[in-house]
Amino acid sequence: MRRLVLLILALATLLPSLAQAYDVLILQSRRDPAYEEVLSGFRSGQSLSQRVVVLADYAEVDVVRIVREDRPRVILAVGDAAVTASRPIQNLPVIAVMALGVHTRKNAANLTGISMFVQPERYVSMFKSMNLRRVGVVYNEEKSGWYLQQARNAASDAGIELVVRKVSAARETVAQLATLAGKVDALWMLPDTTAVTRETTEAYFRFGQQNSVPVISFALSYLGLGAAAILEIDRVALGRQAFALAAKRLKIENSENSENSENSENSENMPFRFPTKINRTHNPKIFKNLAVTPD
Numbered sequence: 001m002r003r004l005v006l007l008i009l010a011l012a013t014l015l016p017s018l019a020q021a022y023d024v025l026i027l028q029s030r031r032d033p034a035y036e037e038v039l040s041g042f043r044s045g046q047s048l049s050q051r052v053v054v055l056a057d058y059a060e061v062d063v064v065r066i067v068r069e070d071r072p073r074v075i076l077a078v079g080d081a082a083v084t085a086s087r088p089i090q091n092l093p094v095i096a097v098m099a100l101g102v103h104t105r106k107n108a109a110n111l112t113g114i115s116m117f118v119q120p121e122r123y124v125s126m127f128k129s130m131n132l133r134r135v136g137v138v139y140n141e142e143k144s145g146w147y148l149q150q151a152r153n154a155a156s157d158a159g160i161e162l163v164v165r166k167v168s169a170a171r172e173t174v175a176q177l178a179t180l181a182g183k184v185d186a187l188w189m190l191p192d193t194t195a196v197t198r199e200t201t202e203a204y205f206r207f208g209q210q211n212s213v214p215v216i217s218f219a220l221s222y223l224g225l226g227a228a229a230i231l232e233i234d235r236v237a238l239g240r241q242a243f244a245l246a247a248k249r250l251k252i253e254n255s256e257n258s259e260n261s262e263n264s265e266n267s268e269n270m271p272f273r274f275p276t277k278i279n280r281t282h283n284p285k286i287f288k289n290l291a292v293t294p295d
Helices: 001-012 033-044 063-070 081-086 118-129 141-157 171-180 199-210 220-225 235-256 284-289
Strands: 024-029 050-054 074-080 094-096 111-114 134-139 161-166 186-188 215-217 229-233 279-282
Touching: 024 033, 024 063, 024 081, 033 074, 033 235, 050 063, 050 111, 074 081, 081 094, 094 235, 111 235, 118 134, 118 141, 118 215, 118 229, 134 141, 134 171, 134 279, 141 161, 161 171, 171 199, 186 199, 199 215, 199 220, 220 229, 220 279, 229 235
Parallel strands: 024 050, 024 074, 074 094, 094 111, 134 161, 134 186, 186 215, 215 229
Antiparallel strands: 229 279
């Protein structure tokens, strides 16, 4: 009996974190209702063991130590701060959601996730249904240049011209918007944190009113400010999509450790996906004033 007790104590000493191992370490940038919506969707899938760490609740979080001691199999990084905090981790898949900054820097091979940009073809389809031919866009090359290139290709295929204006700082936005007067029949707001800020938002809707053109945006909060139509990411569905990615990575991890791994996805090739479910909303009053009929 004494030997059994000693054996149990020895195992507990040698393997202190075995019981702590879990599937997903959720790094949450801060407490935010939008983030909670995403996590509710993530948790609506089949059960994955998880631990949540809200970075804003602590002065400093040592993610490397947490990973070493807890041994999670996947990291879900919610928000830009969480993505930054996860960068020292190279040996685990990191899935990023609700993070705009992932497109502005060179990402590690283990980083994947879901973009905060709606697939450009969705917007182009909306423009076409509204009989728009020239759509103005203000953007910052670093923040959304990659997206605008895809949008240009999609728009060109649909016979729509994107009239673009590039800005390097938010203070340039108002002046660049003014150069679009008389040259476009709609204005498209991107989730570009240089081109669209709290200080410049009003200028977009003022431009729309003064030039009698619809403003198309990406967040429901802009509908009350004068946006004609919105394509907004469904955050609960975004969470479900993130869960599917996590489950896939866990499955791939298992297959890579087996003899039949040749059909598994290469863990070094993990591109970002566009969100799959988008909610479209329009402002009937704006459409009526502009004599535009939504499809």
